[in-house]
Amino acid sequence: MSFPKIILALMLILCCGDIARSNAADSVGVAPVVCAPGEANINAGELNIFKSASPPAHEIKELAWLVIGICAAIFVVVEGILVWSIIRFRKRARDVGEPVQVFGSNPVELAWTVVPTIIVFVLALATVRTIREVQLTEPPEGALQVDVIGHQWWWEYRLPTLDGSGTIITANELVVPVGRPVWLTLRSADVIHSWWVPQLNGKTDVIPNHVNHLWFAAERPGIFLGQCAEYCGTQHANMLLRVTAVEPAEFDAWCAAQELPPVNDPAVAAGKQQFLDLACMNCHAINGVSDGSFGPNLTHLMSRTTIGSGVAPLNPQTLRSWVDDPQNLKMGCNMPSLKLEPEQLDAIVAYLLTLK
Numbered sequence: 001m002s003f004p005k006i007i008l009a010l011m012l013i014l015c016c017g018d019i020a021r022s023n024a025a026d027s028v029g030v031a032p033v034v035c036a037p038g039e040a041n042i043n044a045g046e047l048n049i050f051k052s053a054s055p056p057a058h059e060i061k062e063l064a065w066l067v068i069g070i071c072a073a074i075f076v077v078v079e080g081i082l083v084w085s086i087i088r089f090r091k092r093a094r095d096v097g098e099p100v101q102v103f104g105s106n107p108v109e110l111a112w113t114v115v116p117t118i119i120v121f122v123l124a125l126a127t128v129r130t131i132r133e134v135q136l137t138e139p140p141e142g143a144l145q146v147d148v149i150g151h152q153w154w155w156e157y158r159l160p161t162l163d164g165s166g167t168i169i170t171a172n173e174l175v176v177p178v179g180r181p182v183w184l185t186l187r188s189a190d191v192i193h194s195w196w197v198p199q200l201n202g203k204t205d206v207i208p209n210h211v212n213h214l215w216f217a218a219e220r221p222g223i224f225l226g227q228c229a230e231y232c233g234t235q236h237a238n239m240l241l242r243v244t245a246v247e248p249a250e251f252d253a254w255c256a257a258q259e260l261p262p263v264n265d266p267a268v269a270a271g272k273q274q275f276l277d278l279a280c281m282n283c284h285a286i287n288g289v290s291d292g293s294f295g296p297n298l299t300h301l302m303s304r305t306t307i308g309s310g311v312a313p314l315n316p317q318t319l320r321s322w323v324d325d326p327q328n329l330k331m332g333c334n335m336p337s338l339k340l341e342p343e344q345l346d347a348i349v350a351y352l353l354t355l356k
């Protein structure tokens, strides 16, 4: 790869995440989402490989700096010799005819064969070592095992319950304990996606009929953002990832809350009935209420901070807009507008808002 290409590639790596996020709303022709005070900022967090927060991400960062360093040194040496030659051997007034033609120089031939060979060898060894650290073949000791299923255009997560006897099913926002390794088993329900949270690890493809794995261990609490990194259709740019790392006690509390059955508030019974009478229940599961699996599980919908796989903050307004017509926020997504009457819409939204 030539130096200009390397610079271009680096600029793309540094910029693409932010561009993807800032263009996410624009690209589908809807107004950018503005967060209300106190509401989850859907852009809080970073997509920066140089701010690593997990062992494999550190390895990738170190390799990136090594490659940048070696390439920068090559650039300085090659361009330096080039500029020096242009100046030192420029055509002068007294020069006539062809310059002296020089053929064959064993020291020079040897130098430009041996030095690049050594450089390639160093880069290859460093890369192999990094791959071994980043791509484990077995789950690390004591890892939290999470099944990830990529869908057009959202993420499904399945985690074990605290006692290991059941499964917590959630969507788009993965909560993990700080310091504990997490072992992801990646599958796709449709096309090829790629799970990429730059501060935690590199990209790993999520391929139909093929299982891939990825591991990370968040070293500090916080929100780590990511992006589907394999073009997967219209809303690829809005297939966003959010990993929230919390202290172990907080993680246990989160699991305990997710294990509870859905809230059953008689005050919103009409909305629940609408959910069951209309097509909602065919695609969405609410534990003990419906078992659709085409869309996200809504049992604890309101424990999440975003809607539409990170496209907007989750609040009564965005939820109402989404149920009314999901194409408002995510044009091209697979959930249709059910063309509900305002009373039906109010009832369903009121019901969904109780699912904490």
Ligand code: CUA
Residues within 6 Å of the ligand: 150, 151, 153, 192, 193, 194, 228, 229, 230, 231, 232, 233, 235, 236, 237, 239
């Ligand atoms: Cu999923 Cu791109």
